[in-house]
Amino acid sequence: xxxxxxxxxxxxxxxxxxxxxxxxxxxxxxxxxxxxxxxxxxxxxxxxxxxxxxxxxxxxxxxxxxxxxxxxxxxxxxxxxxxxxxxxxxxxxxxxxxxxxxxxxxxxxxxxxxxxxxxxxxxxxxxxxxxxxxxxxxxxxxxxxxxxxxxxxxxxxxxxxxxxxxxxxxxxxxxxxxxxxxxxxxxxxxxxxxxxxxxxxxxxxxxxxxxxxxxxxxxxxxxxxxxxxxxxxxxxxxxxxxxxxxxxxxxxxxxxxxxxxxxxxxxxxxxxxxxxxxxxxxxxxxxxxxxxxxxxxxxxxxxxxxxxxxxxxxxxxxxxxxxxxxxxxxxxxxxxxxxxxxxxxxxxxxxxxxxxxxxxxxxxxxxxxxxxxxxxxxxxxxxxxxxxxxxxxxxxxxxxxxxxxxxxxxxxxxxxxxxxxxxxxxxxxxxxxxxxxxxxxxxxxxxxxxxxxxxxxxxxxxxxxxxxxxxxxxxx
Amino acid sequence: xxxxxxxxxxxxxxxxxxxxxxxxxxxxxxxxxxxxxxxxxxxxxxxxxxxxxxxxxxxxxxxxxxxxxxxxxxxxxxxxxxxxxxxxxxxxxxxxxxxxxxxxxxxxxxxxxxxxxxxxxxxxxxxxxxxxxxxxxxxxxxxxxxxxxxxxxxxxxxxxxxxxxxxxxxxxxxxxxxxxxxxxxxxxxxxxxxxxxxxxxxxxxxxxxxxxxxxxxxxxxxxxxxxxxxxxxxxxxxxxxxxxxxxxxxxxxxxxxxxxxxxxxxxxxxxxxxxxxxxxxxxxxxxxxxxxxxxxxxxxxxxxxxxxxxxxxxxxxxxxxxxxxxxxxxxxxxxxxxxxxxxxxxxxxxxxxxxxxxxxxxxxxxxxxxxxxxxxxxxxxxxxxxxxxxxxxxxxxxxxxxxxxxxxxxxxxxxxxxxxxxxxxxxxxxxxxxxxxxxxxxxxxxxxxxxxxxxxxxxxxxxxxxxxxxxxxxxx
Numbered sequence: 001x002x003x004x005x006x007x008x009x010x011x012x013x014x015x016x017x018x019x020x021x022x023x024x025x026x027x028x029x030x031x032x033x034x035x036x037x038x039x040x041x042x043x044x045x046x047x048x049x050x051x052x053x054x055x056x057x058x059x060x061x062x063x064x065x066x067x068x069x070x071x072x073x074x075x076x077x078x079x080x081x082x083x084x085x086x087x088x089x090x091x092x093x094x095x096x097x098x099x100x101x102x103x104x105x106x107x108x109x110x111x112x113x114x115x116x117x118x119x120x121x122x123x124x125x126x127x128x129x130x131x132x133x134x135x136x137x138x139x140x141x142x143x144x145x146x147x148x149x150x151x152x153x154x155x156x157x158x159x160x161x162x163x164x165x166x167x168x169x170x171x172x173x174x175x176x177x178x179x180x181x182x183x184x185x186x187x188x189x190x191x192x193x194x195x196x197x198x199x200x201x202x203x204x205x206x207x208x209x210x211x212x213x214x215x216x217x218x219x220x221x222x223x224x225x226x227x228x229x230x231x232x233x234x235x236x237x238x239x240x241x242x243x244x245x246x247x248x249x250x251x252x253x254x255x256x257x258x259x260x261x262x263x264x265x266x267x268x269x270x271x272x273x274x275x276x277x278x279x280x281x282x283x284x285x286x287x288x289x290x291x292x293x294x295x296x297x298x299x300x301x302x303x304x305x306x307x308x309x310x311x312x313x314x315x316x317x318x319x320x321x322x323x324x325x326x327x328x329x330x331x332x333x334x335x336x337x338x339x340x341x342x343x344x345x346x347x348x349x350x351x352x353x354x355x356x357x358x359x360x361x362x363x364x365x366x367x368x369x370x371x372x373x374x375x376x377x378x379x380x381x382x383x384x385x386x387x388x389x390x391x392x393x394x395x396x397x398x399x400x401x402x403x404x405x406x407x408x409x410x411x412x413x414x415x416x417x418x419x420x421x422x423x424x425x426x427x428x429x430x431x432x433x434x435x436x437x438x439x440x441x442x443x444x445x446x447x448x449x450x451x452x453x454x455x456x457x458x459x460x461x462x463x464x465x466x467x468x469x470x471x472x473x474x475x476x
Numbered sequence: 477x478x479x480x481x482x483x484x485x486x487x488x489x490x491x492x493x494x495x496x497x498x499x500x501x502x503x504x505x506x507x508x509x510x511x512x513x514x515x516x517x518x519x520x521x522x523x524x525x526x527x528x529x530x531x532x533x534x535x536x537x538x539x540x541x542x543x544x545x546x547x548x549x550x551x552x553x554x555x556x557x558x559x560x561x562x563x564x565x566x567x568x569x570x571x572x573x574x575x576x577x578x579x580x581x582x583x584x585x586x587x588x589x590x591x592x593x594x595x596x597x598x599x600x601x602x603x604x605x606x607x608x609x610x611x612x613x614x615x616x617x618x619x620x621x622x623x624x625x626x627x628x629x630x631x632x633x634x635x636x637x638x639x640x641x642x643x644x645x646x647x648x649x650x651x652x653x654x655x656x657x658x659x660x661x662x663x664x665x666x667x668x669x670x671x672x673x674x675x676x677x678x679x680x681x682x683x684x685x686x687x688x689x690x691x692x693x694x695x696x697x698x699x700x701x702x703x704x705x706x707x708x709x710x711x712x713x714x715x716x717x718x719x720x721x722x723x724x725x726x727x728x729x730x731x732x733x734x735x736x737x738x739x740x741x742x743x744x745x746x747x748x749x750x751x752x753x754x755x756x757x758x759x760x761x762x763x764x765x766x767x768x769x770x771x772x773x774x775x776x777x778x779x780x781x782x783x784x785x786x787x788x789x790x791x792x793x794x795x796x797x798x799x800x801x802x803x804x805x806x807x808x809x810x811x812x813x814x815x816x817x818x819x820x821x822x823x824x825x826x827x828x829x830x831x832x833x834x835x836x837x838x839x840x841x842x843x844x845x846x847x848x849x850x851x852x853x854x855x856x857x858x859x860x861x862x863x864x865x866x867x868x869x870x871x872x873x874x875x876x877x878x879x880x881x882x883x884x885x886x887x888x889x890x891x892x893x894x895x896x897x898x899x900x901x902x903x904x905x906x907x908x909x910x911x912x913x914x915x916x917x918x919x920x921x922x923x924x925x926x927x928x929x930x931x932x933x934x935x936x937x938x939x940x941x942x943x944x945x946x947x948x949x950x951x952x
Contacts, residue, residue: 027596029543031545031546031547034543037540039538039539039540039608042539042541043538045541046539063518064515064518065518066505067510067512069507069510069615071507088572089570089572090568090580091570092566092582093567093568093569094565094566094579095567097562103570104507104566106544113505116506117503117505121503141571141572143572153543153545155541
């Protein structure tokens, strides 16, 4: 229930934490930095996972499972990789009551252990490509935890592929970026910018990292999924070689890509309002909730009967009847608003008499989002309205993104813009300019968008010639 | 491919390891005791998981996710629990580059951390029952690893429920045992004996443990899933209390139940033969494989075209076309036999001309399992044959179980019986008799079956009065 939810304008970070906890998406765990994903949050993750998994399989990938524990020497085989991940590691030093000869790292990501196995499995060009994904938990020690956004343990998927040629690996990296963008936009109703990471923001050990960046309700960016071109870096470190058709021996080209429970944070922050969550119908655990309204036992029986009929007519959707006694309809309305159920279906005694129900859209509070619908049109009406909500959420988020993407040319304007949202500005590409802006504003280069304008100009930071525009923003 | 597969008679343990690795279900990982679940094995796990998950949800359970890392002090709150699990723990002592003040245990099971959260979430009788399941990885240090059967890390599900009364908790424990038995028999075609564990074999911290026990191809038992009545043990340790309807404060009654990747080992050992795996159609990653047979490019095009048509007619099944060049049909037949695909569909040029295909059952090698089927009957024929294979595998396994369940009355016969399979014998219930048999034969009490004969008799070990029969067997 909505227990004095802080408004977004008052304190956005606090609003976020309250929504996540009051809607029972997640809770803090007794281990610092860790969270519990509660059933409602996990159901959202299950829907998200099913849609992503379907896309992975349609693009030829299969799932597998690799070990949680990785010999610490594995990480050291790739110099940048170990440097990037060392500060975040959880290390098992005792196993079965004994101090281990070699400590084991709880996987922060699995390039190393998977690279080791690929070296064993891949012999010939006939074994390629290897297109494997893993759904798993990973651990990266987190000192400033936030539910879903930054947690010591999180759930994710990590795709790991090996290819015979550089071109194939590069194509895979961009294909999976498109899969993520398609998923984010179609399923989560979240518009994203596809782009390349700057050198300072790329994955430890990658040749190039690509990202989809989304803008949150407070104007900050959230890296929503990444896809990495690993070149031959991990193939060389782990001796992943294959015999070519001509009989030679070559290193493979590998790629990796991932999306995590962090994405749930994006759903909360992109769509939520001061009344709580708003979930996109395609991912919502409950797409509609039926609230029968009664004032007597007789009315209770009547409206619950009609509710059961309505649900039967909606069996292709995820629909819940809220039949809780001791709670008023008003309380229930607030409760489901907080939990972001896209559509509320009200059934009172007069509705039963009139053979109708009242539909109320979560995304349009008040009269505008309400409509009485005859029972015999219910199935079609709900299908239409859920589609309309899905589309409206995307349009609203896209309009917000556009309204909060400035195109500053001068440094002062750039600094002002990143306080409000995205700044799409010319950048010379130098790490110095990136560092200067970060020092002045905490904003970073979120990505160099794949879609670039024609021409060239001068860097918004230093004035040197610039060939590309970048998205600068403060980020989660 | 079948690379000199050891026969079961020659060396059962070796046959098992070869089948698992050659069929590419799993591979050894570079960390002692750990395994990699390869895509084919993982696809089997995905099918198994989907069927179990459906059953859990139908019985009112929801999924959630609790942390991997548990404060070591949590385990110590339940005396038997910590005693039972201490020797198997992997312990994180370093996090984020620093030695931790309190070491964290990598979960061996989650009663403790979930108990901690339930104490926070449960306030009133209105919050009960809590019916949560978790799909996750767990770690129990293993010195004598065997792929799937005993691995340091494994995947599983663990259900954790909290109830207002003892009766409700006990009902839950037996309901979930029935869910497991139904799953094992209907989906995996594995007959099981439902029963209670002896005191020495029960879960550390439980009041009573229940199990489904299956007999493997070598006569040994495999505990295939367990369901534990935890009484108020964990509720007391973690202060899981609720306010009753009358206003009092009571401890909850809790239960837990689990099934792991170990079950895949049971599928291998119950159904496999000297040619490799035999997978039950309802869980098989590929229910049928189409092998086109060609001797020329023209025949190749012809048979591949027919194969595509056949697969289109079978789109409600999981069907693969083996279009690999450079491999002979004979090689492919052996390969898919090793991998246990229930049904092979052969299409040669003469079959194309005759508008037919040849179906070959994996469970009936040779002429008996082969039949030519007209293309226009293919869909119905495959549906019937897959059902027939599923039923035949169960019947064969049940016949094996019956043939290998002796009912010895004297100790000498009991000792002889456990060398061959299950011994269903009267037992006085004393731990001494259990220990004696174990010392003499390595066999243990697998369970005290829920289905008991009428009457009473004398213990097959000591001759004292006995009220119940037990299943004694050597076990994995």
